[in-house]
Amino acid sequence: MSAPEGVDHILSNFSQIKITVGAHDERLNSRGFIVPGLGDFGDKYFAGLGEPELQSWLHLGVLTRDSADALRGRIGRK
Structure with a gap:
């Protein structure tokens, strides 16, 4: 699971890596949880x-x- 904010953060620090995820959700909420997420x-x-x-x-x-x-x-x- 990933969210755009996390992927952006990783890529801004490690621009040469390739990221593979099982699912890419829409965002993080105000508490930093992936939305809609999996619980x-x-x-x-x-x-x-x-x-x-x-x-x-x-x-x-x-x-x-x-x-x-x-x-x-x-x-x-x-």
């Missing part, structure tokens, strides 16, 4: 996440304890 990507992406994945990411150093706790809270597994 909260994080909620959808992490919906099936379980404790084994969190523990693995902690062990690998991908997450800190604080970020793992925040993610647990976000997905309702505190």
Whole structure:
């Protein structure tokens, strides 16, 4: 997903790159969300996440304890 503002920003800083997106929506709203968008990507992406994945990411150093706790809270597994 992309919005014109994001693509314009990237191209203004990296004019030689090619951008490929799955869908290009019409704009960002006043809160910076893509409109019409697809809802909260994080909620959808992490919906099936379980404790084994969190523990693995902690062990690998991908997450800190604080970020793992925040993610647990976000997905309702505190």
